[in-house]
Amino acid sequence: MYVSASRASDAARGLPRAAAGPAVAGNVLVLGLVSLVTDVSAEMVTAVLPLYLVVGLGMSPLAFGALDGLYQGATALLRLAGGHVADRTARHKLVAGTGYALSAVCKLGLLAVSAPWAIGAVLAADRAGKGLRTAPRDALISLSAPPEGQGRAFGVHRAMDTAGALLGPLVAFGVLWAAHDAYETVFTVSFCTAAFAVLLLALFVRDVRGKPARPVPPSRRGPGPAAVLRDPGVRRLAPAAALLGVFTVGDSFVYLLLQRRLELPAAVFPLLPVATAAGFLLLAVPLGRLADRAGRGPVFLAGHAALAAAYLLLLSPLGGAAAAVLVLVLLGAFYAATDGVLMAAAGPLLPAPLRASGMAVVQTAQALARLAGALLFGAGWTYAGPGAALACAAGGLVLAIAVLRASGILEKEALR
Known part of the structure; x- marks a missing residue:
């Protein structure tokens, strides 16, 4: 939709395509759609998690604060691991897909546990999935776009990703209203949504291979x-x-x-x-x-x-x-x-x-x-x-x- 609108606008202004900039690659658009659907799933859980843990399970605010810190901080170092494995194997799609799949399974894990330590382990695994997929996904976006179109490609992806963040809480509200405040239903719908995102990635995203435009100098091999x-x-x-x-x-x-x-x-x-x-x-x-x-x-x-x-x-x-x-x-x-x-x-x-x-x-x-x-x-x-x-x-x-x-x-x- 964005690509078509952009071309129509450029044509209306009489600009040649080269002056308007490169089109957004299909790989970037599909990755944006994957992120959109995944963010709907993730924000559904984020929107109800405080009430579910503190009100539904009776967790103390102190314990929830500790879990929230773990939830937010568990991705940093795992990004290095995800990026390293993706580069060493040249399988960016597989590593990113593994991260998406791990986060999807964790939505079901919330249905099976109630102890604070177990919930903490599930949330840490969910963030591990996010950390694992982030660098390979961004590398796929970058490799799918020409150097002069990197900003546009990432802008389109982040816009689609943010659209999912906007929709997630609204979907969670609708599910809670229809299911009469049944948090388990939210987690189930969230899992199904995340699984659909993994399916989209598996079917429509492709790895970008071939001879790199910039070879790795000997001093940077390792x-x-x-x-x-x-x-x-x-x-x-x-x-x-x-x-x-x-x-x-x-x-x-x-x-x-x-x-x-x-x-x-x-x-x-x-x-x-x-x-x-x-x-x-x-x-x-x-x-x-x-x-x-x-x-x-x-x-x-x-x-x-x-x-x-x-x-x-x-x-x-x-x-x-x-x-x-x-x-x-x-x-x-x-x-x-x-x-x-x-x-x-x-x-x-x-x-x-x-x-x-x-x-x-x-x-x-x-x-x-x-x-x-x-x-x-x-x-x-x-x-x-x-x-x-x-x-x-x-x-x-x-x-x-x-x-x-x-x-x-x-x-x-x-x-x-």
């Missing part, structure tokens, strides 16, 4: 991440992403601050993530195309500048609905300008045999930095208050952007 780190572009990109990640406050903290500082009604709180996802969905493709034209590094920095602006707006005396909407738009713009754009910047730096491993290194550096940042922000909130913690995060982010901008590390030429 096992996985160690070989990737010899690439000067990756050595610039990964630390830059990590530096910015340290000052990236988690969404949950932003929503809490938004609700407190702008005095939003409690009933509005569940809608805040939906509004952010809607902004991400609308901006992912345009900003991906802009990254292809203007440079992925500058767009990546601009996304973090939007996040810094959101922090400063939260620190300002402005209030009301307009300020709340602007914060959410800036947060959605941040994700649209960074999530897929970072992978679009990493892909062309790496030869095909190291593509998944290299992307996993960059993703893991960013994920670990964000985990450290979340811990630091939580400690700052506890001991100095939310305002002081947010001011430190905003100041650090502005300083990091200025340093990276002045150094030219993320300029288009520096990443080649």
Whole structure:
């Protein structure tokens, strides 16, 4: 649909196809559909899990907090394993499919367990599946798109992925309403949806093989991440992403601050993530195309500048609905300008045999930095208050952007 609309628009403006940019590959569209369906399944569970565990099973908030931390942090290092195995075997589709299948089976696992340790094991396995599939999937997207079309390809994929995140809670609400609050029905429907995504991947996604456009130099041959780190572009990109990640406050903290500082009604709180996802969905493709034209590094920095602006707006005396909407738009713009754009910047730096491993290194550096940042922000909130913690995060982010901008590390030429 997107490809057809894009071509029609270009034709209406009288632009030749070359000027309009490359079409989005079918592999990318199918992978986007797989992610959309998978996110519907995942967000169905995410939307009901707190109520199911705390209200349905009587789990204490402390125990749920520990499980939530495990659920969110179990992917970082497994991304390295998934990328390494995919590159060593040249079977990106198989490794990604294994990750998708593992997460699907875990939805059924929630029906079979009730003890906190068992639920923790199921959630950890679900996140293991996500960690395993992320780098091979992104490598397939990158290998399926030409170098000049990386931003558009990742923008289309992330837009479809976010559409699933928007639909998931709505589907969960509908299932709970129809099944009279039977959580087991939600898990069953979630499993069936995830299994359908695995089937789509198995039938319609193809591995991208053949002679790579960039052969692996002898100095970079070797096992996985160690070989990737010899690439000067990756050595610039990964630390830059990590530096910015340290000052990236988690969404949950932003929503809490938004609700407190702008005095939003409690009933509005569940809608805040939906509004952010809607902004991400609308901006992912345009900003991906802009990254292809203007440079992925500058767009990546601009996304973090939007996040810094959101922090400063939260620190300002402005209030009301307009300020709340602007914060959410800036947060959605941040994700649209960074999530897929970072992978679009990493892909062309790496030869095909190291593509998944290299992307996993960059993703893991960013994920670990964000985990450290979340811990630091939580400690700052506890001991100095939310305002002081947010001011430190905003100041650090502005300083990091200025340093990276002045150094030219993320300029288009520096990443080649």
